[in-house]
Amino acid sequence: MGKITGFKEFDRKTEAYRPVDLRLKDYDEIFSGAHDVAHLQNQGARCMDCGVPFCQSNNGCPVDNLIPEWNDLVYHDKWQEALVRLHKTNNFPEFTGRVCPAPCEGACVLGINNPAVTIKNIEQAIVDRGFEEGWIQPHIVSKRTGKKVAVVGSGPAGLATAEELNKLGHSVTVFERADRIGGLLMYGIPNMKLGKDVVARRVDLLKASGIAFITNVNVGKDVTTKQLQKDFDALVFTTGATKARDLPVDNRDAQGVHLAMEYLTANTQSLLNTGHADESNLSAKDKDVIVIGGGDTGTDCIGTALRQGAKSIVNFELMGKPPKNRAENNPWPLWPLIYRVDYGHEEATKVFGTDPRQYHLLTKSFNKDAEGKVIGLNTVNVDFKDGKLIEINGSEKTWNTQLVLLSMGFTAPEHYLSTDANIDLDKHGNYQANYGEYATSKKGIFTAGDCRRGQSLVVWAINEGRGVAAKVNDYLT
Incomplete structure (x- = not known):
């Protein structure tokens, strides 16, 4: 693969983010944008x-990306062919290349005794170049099957499901309760980590491929599943796992205590609607x-609060360092459970002088x-x-705060849809x-992604979207 002795000759070096001082001034992507x-x-x-590429195994990439193949193609400057290989297994590498924690790198064979290959950087560079060169175009279907499928939820699982079924000739309509398509990709991940223009670009391609999108319709409330089954x-x-884990302690009803997704969604909506001219109440x-x-x-x-001008930021973790x-x-x-410094931690350290x-x-x-x-909380x-x-006696402390954000994961999907569908x-x-x-x-109703498996990664959502599409196709044909 590539240069046989390359792993001996070259050290791992990731592509740098934009300098902290610059990126804190805006909500643009943290990535430099220029691929060397x-x-x-x-x-x-x-x-x-390595013979057996564990990066593609169960411990590595959930969509079984052909990683050694496109690494080799990039080494030989065959970028368009690398893009073909990349899209063969991954519908949206521009998303995973930006937000995936890269379990493939955790399983890289080189990682046994050396820093792993920079798989994530290479993946993002391949797809970014594909868009720049105009290699990525809508998939126009020449013949339709006459079958119609409704996909409820437009996150990564829903979009992958829709694209795969559309390629097979079925007519697909995606229903989204929010005002924009993308689900977690649109409102769950801030713009600096995944630009909304990047999401919209892919959605536009899916629209041009023949997929229909309907926003502001909450299936299970605005329209019943029985109605959809008729059509x-x-x-x-x-629909994702959108029921957040809460913190039921005294004075939880205090104004200024919010679930993380409420905060992130409000910020992104404000950014997209008015460029923050409305000064959101959640600032x-x-x-x-x-x-928390x-x-x-x-x-x-953390990254969002810094850009809004927070006076101070502290991040509580229940577990140890x-x-x-x-x-x-x-x-x-196995995925390495080690200390990591993400972009928000780096930025907070730069601003306040210490890791938050x-x-x-x-x-x-x-x-x-x-x-x-x-006005505060007690720990x-x-x-x-x-x-x-075990609580440690004598370690009690009161902290001053005027904004608390609960970021403790998600427990399950909301159940009004499952109740409606029975x-x-x-x-x-x-x-x-x-x-x-x-x-x-219920016959004729399928499910995939976080609402089926529980809170997980974007790449697992894509895996399940591709998988459910194949089973729906079997059912229809």
Whole structure:
């Protein structure tokens, strides 16, 4: 693959983000936008002739990207052919190349004793060049089957489902309850990590391919599934896991305590509608902000609050600080549970002089003033022993805050749609359907993505969207 000794000759070097001082002044993408071809060819050359590419295994890429193949093609300057290979397994590499945490790199064979290949950078560069060169065009279907499918939800699972079914000749209509298409891609991920022009560009291609999109329609409320079943031959639910995990402690009703998605959605809507001219009530400007919960969403809250002009930011994490290197019980090729500095952490450190994360903290209650506004919260330090959480006496502390953002993950899909459709749920509250089959308990209704599997990655949503499309096609034909 590539240059046989490349992994010995070249060190891993990722493409740099825009400088912190510059990117904090706007909501543009954090990526530099300029891909250095020679640099990427050297990085592609690091891909080993490893025999068994674990980057494509169950521990690696969920859509089974042909990673060694397009690494080799980039090394040989065959970019258009690399794009063909990339699109063969991944409908939307411009999304995954920006937001995926890259489990493929965690499973890279080179990663056993060296830094992994920069797979994510190369993936993004391939698809970005494809758009720049005009290689990516609508897929025009020459013959239709006469079958109609309704897809409910326009996140990555819904869009992948729609594209695959459209390619097979079925007529697809996607229903979205929000005012814009994209689901999590549009409102769950801020513009600086995934530009909404990037999302709109792909949606426009899907529209030009013949897929119909209907916004501001909440299936299960505005229109029933029975009505849709009269008009369509099959339904696919790809609504995501949108029921957020809450924090039921004293004074949770204080004004200024919000779920992370409420905050991120309001900010993106304000940005797209008015360029922030409306000064959203959820602005962090001049406020002491506390983000409870880590992960990508917590980082996105930090980055957004910084751009809004937060006075201070602290990020609470219940668990301890991860190690810098893999622990003995976390061997390759498992996802490495190690300490990472994401873009928001880097930015907060630059602004405030220290990493915003505080570990082993449990929030016990909120404090509010006479007007009902949050003015602080109370915490205690915790430890874990034999899997049990133990509060440490004497570690109680009160923190000043005027804006609290709850970023603790999601528990399940909202259930008004499943109730309306009368489909079964699994023990976690997700829509019941077996992986690989995707059929719900109601004939003609299928489901895929986070609403079926639980909160997961964009790349897993694409995997399930492709999978459910194949099963719906079997059902229709």
